[in-house]
Amino acid sequence: MNNSRLITPNLQPTLLNRIVWVLLLALLVRVVWLAFFPTNPIAPVDAEGFHLLAVNMRAGRGFAIGWEPPFCPTMVRTPLYPLFVAGIYALVGADPGRALLFHLLLEALTTALVVRLGCDLGGKRVGWCAGLLYACNGTTQRYTGYLLAEALLLPLLTASVWLTLRCLRRPTRKKAALAGFFWGLALLTKPNVQFLALFIGGLLTWRMANHELRITNDESRFTFDVLRSTFVFWLTLGLTLFPWLSRNRIVFDRWALSTAFEENLARVAVVATLAEVENVRVEPWTETWEYYYDRFSADAAARDDWDGRALWGDGCVERQRRQVAITRAARDLVRAHPLSYLRAHLRGVLTSLRDPGHRLWYHVLTGAEWESTGVVADIGARMMWALERGAVGDALRALWLERVARPPLLAALLWWGLGAARVAVWIGGLRGAWCLRRRPWALWVFLGMVAYIVMLPGPIAYDRFYLPAIPAVIVLVLTGVLQPVRTGGTIARGCPDCWNAV
Numbered sequence: 001m002n003n004s005r006l007i008t009p010n011l012q013p014t015l016l017n018r019i020v021w022v023l024l025l026a027l028l029v030r031v032v033w034l035a036f037f038p039t040n041p042i043a044p045v046d047a048e049g050f051h052l053l054a055v056n057m058r059a060g061r062g063f064a065i066g067w068e069p070p071f072c073p074t075m076v077r078t079p080l081y082p083l084f085v086a087g088i089y090a091l092v093g094a095d096p097g098r099a100l101l102f103h104l105l106l107e108a109l110t111t112a113l114v115v116r117l118g119c120d121l122g123g124k125r126v127g128w129c130a131g132l133l134y135a136c137n138g139t140t141q142r143y144t145g146y147l148l149a150e151a152l153l154l155p156l157l158t159a160s161v162w163l164t165l166r167c168l169r170r171p172t173r174k175k176a177a178l179a180g181f182f183w184g185l186a187l188l189t190k191p192n193v194q195f196l197a198l199f200i201g202g203l204l205t206w207r208m209a210n211h212e213l214r215i216t217n218d219e220s221r222f223t224f225d226v227l228r229s230t231f232v233f234w235l236t237l238g239l240t241l242f243p244w245l246s247r248n249r250i251v252f253d254r255w256a257l258s259t260a261f262e263e264n265l266a267r268v269a270v271v272a273t274l275a276e277v278e279n280v281r282v283e284p285w286t287e288t289w290e291y292y293y294d295r296f297s298a299d300a301a302a303r304d305d306w307d308g309r310a311l312w313g314d315g316c317v318e319r320q321r322r323q324v325a326i327t328r329a330a331r332d333l334v335r336a337h338p339l340s341y342l343r344a345h346l347r348g349v350l351t352s353l354r355d356p357g358h359r360l361w362y363h364v365l366t367g368a369e370w371e372s373t374g375v376v377a378d379i380g381a382r383m384m385w386a387l388e389r390g391a392v393g394d395a396l397r398a399l400w401l402e403r404v405a406r407p408p409l410l411a412a413l414l415w416w417g418l419g420a421a422r423v424a425v426w427i428g429g430l431r432g433a434w435c436l437r438r439r440p441w442a443l444w445v446f447l448g449m450v451a452y453i454v455m456l457p458g459p460i461a462y463d464r465f466y467l468p469a470i471p472a473v474i475v476l477v478l479t480g481v482l483q484p485v486r487t488g489g490t491i492a493r494g495c496p497d498c499w500n501a502v
Contacts, residue, residue, distance in 0.1 A: 018128045019115050026111040026135035030104055030144045037364065039145035041096035047147040051096055053082035054089055063247075072316035075248050076259050080188040081149040096147050103144045103151045111135050113158040114471045120165065121442065122479035129482060130475045139463050140470060142364070149190045150467045156186045157193065158471045161445060164200055167233075168441040171208045176233040179204065184240025191258035193468065196452045200445065201237065205230050207441055252320070263323070266330040270296050272344035272459035273337050284460045300329035345458035352461035353454070354380055356418035360463065362411055373411045375402045425477060432480030446476050 042048045049065045056064045056071055063079060064071035085099055092098045114134045119127030134140070143150055160182040167175035183197045208230045241257065249255050268284070271292045275282040282288045304325040334341045359370035359377065376382045379402050386395035403415055429450070436443040453469040454461075 019112065019131060022115065022128060022131040022135050023108050023111055025132070026108050027104055029136055030107055030141045033141045034100065034145050037142075037145070041100060041145060041147045044146055044148065046149075047096075049077065050082055050085055050147050050149065053077060054085035055094055057082065057086050058089055058094070070316050072319060073251050074259075075252060075254075075256065076263055077149075078188045078191050078258055079244055080185060081152045081190070084152055085147060099147060100145060106151050106155055107140065107144055110140075110155040110158055110471065113155055113162060114474060117158060117162045117165075117471065118475045118478060120162065121475055122482065126475065126478045126482050130471075130478050133474050133478065134471060137470060137474070138361075140467060143464060143467060148464070150464065153186060153189045153193075153468055154471065156182060156189055157468050160186050160200075161449065161472060164204065164445055165442055167204060167229075168207050168445070171204075171229045173229050173232045176204070176208075176229040177236045180233040180236030181240055184237045187241060187257060188244060190468075191260045192456060193452075194257055196449060197237070199448050199452065201233060203441070203444055203448070204233055259323075259327075262327045262330075265334065266296070266326045267293065268458070268460050269341060269345070270330045270333050272348065273334055273341040276340040276344040276347075277337055296329070296333070297326065300326050303329065348457070348459035348461050349455055352457075356415055356422055357463060358411070358415040358418055361414055361418065365414075366410065370411070373407045375407045375411070379403055425473065428477035428481050429473060430480075432476035432478070435480045436476075446472055450476075 042051045052065045052067065053063060053074075056062065056066070061071040062073050063077075063082070065074055065077075066072070084102075088099045088102050089095075092101075111131050111134050115127045115131035117127075118130035140154065160179065163175065163179040163182055167179045180201075183200060187194050187197055245255055245257065248257075271282070271289055274292045274296065275288075280288070282292065301322075304322075362368070362370045362373075370377060376398070379399060382398050382402065383395040386392075386398060404412060407415070433443060433447060436446065449472050450469050453466060457465040
């Protein structure tokens with residue numbers, strides 16, 4: 001292969017001009033959004049936590065979340081985004097609003113990476129159209145206004161996927177090292193993707209072990225080179241994580257990346273499981289949700305002989321001990337009701353997948369809650385109730401009344417428009433996956449990433465948790481929609497064999 005082919009697909013002047021305009025559009029869309037819909041950057045509890053981590057690190061209080069003493073060290077968050085925010089505060093002052101300017105730059109960088117990923121996977125037209133679609137994406141632009149780790153995770157994860165695809169196409173030590181390094185950075189930004197990184201690492205190892213391209217006539221030397229590339233990926237990933245893992249080993253006596261999964265087990269999985277056992281439908285963070293969590297915490301406190309209400313008044317060592325006790329109790333409860341946990345998790349995923357997002361966007365655009373429209377919030381559940389009783393006419397009548405006749409015009413347009421868009425995305429994504437069937441390594445990367453990110457949040461799934469998958473989904477959809485496919489000796493509508501561009 002001519003080396004120039006690795007760098008030319010998106011360097012032509014016409015495409016470069018388009019990319020520049022796409023990047024400017026991404027910035028303009030987000031600036032206009034923030035101007036018309038100003039936010040409190042630290043309003044979400046997670047955003048407040050990142051702000052406090054940055055402030056406390058700058059003040060010499062360590063990696064701790066808290067407005068006042070005791071400033072207990074934590075490992076529920078990973079350090080890269082708090083360090084990023086702390087660096088911004090050092091430059092422009094500890095004003096969360098000013099940090100949003102750097103979020104805009106990160107979004108422009110993500111847009112450029114989406115263009116590069118699209119060009120490599122589907123050609124120039126897919127690349128710049130993917131960048132255009134990402135620039136106008138309403139979900140990513142909405143979260144630009146909050147101090148959340150997804151702002152940094154998006155460019156890092158997009159770069160990781162792009163580098164992974166290049167390494168899968170033609171493994172080299174340099175590509176393996178870059179892929180390992182960027183996956184390490186993504187893990188240090190948000191620990192939720194740690195099992196996705198392990199999956200990608202396993203995929204790279206499998207690919208390298210079964211690599212069939214002939215680079216040298218010396219088969220034994222070639223095998224050694226491939227195995228060395230595999231070793232380089234894992235070594236680079238491990239070295240990137242090692243300083244943070246060593247810190248946790250020293251402070252908490254654990255070789256661990258984060259306690260996020262452990263805390264979510266108690267704060268999310270247990271609540272959903274208890275509600276499922278008692279056949280109660282509960283939405284996250286409502287009063288009912290908090291009731292179940294308080295009841296579980298009280299039971300854990302009684303079993304371990306400590307007062308859960310006094311948690312925040314205790315020293316750091318005692319607080320850590322109690323968190324370990326809660327985690328242990330959570331594991332025991334989930335193990336005692338595995339089917340209930342699984343049903344609650346899958347129901348949360350399915351509910352989020354069929355939710356168009358109308359309630360959220362109606363509140364964003366009008367300031368009013370969807371419930372103020374007076375229509376049924378979950379029309380799917382209402383129709384299913386009727387269909388289970390064989391009342392097809394009643395189900396159709398409910399759909400007409402609750403989504404056409406009764407709601408305000410904006411509410412109806414949002415529900416139908418967002419619903420149609422979501423269906424189109426899934427159809428386009430399936431078409432893109434079908435087009436990639438002849439490039440199984442790329443297909444495994446995209447399907448694995450989307451499936452992991454969709455399944456992970458379970459009962460608390462909503463659009464923020466799906467942010468990391470948006471660049472990959474956009475590229476996958478456009479690869480299936482825009483490109484021709486070669487079948488035999490002809491070109492049919494679909495996607496090309498442009499895998500050589502990677």
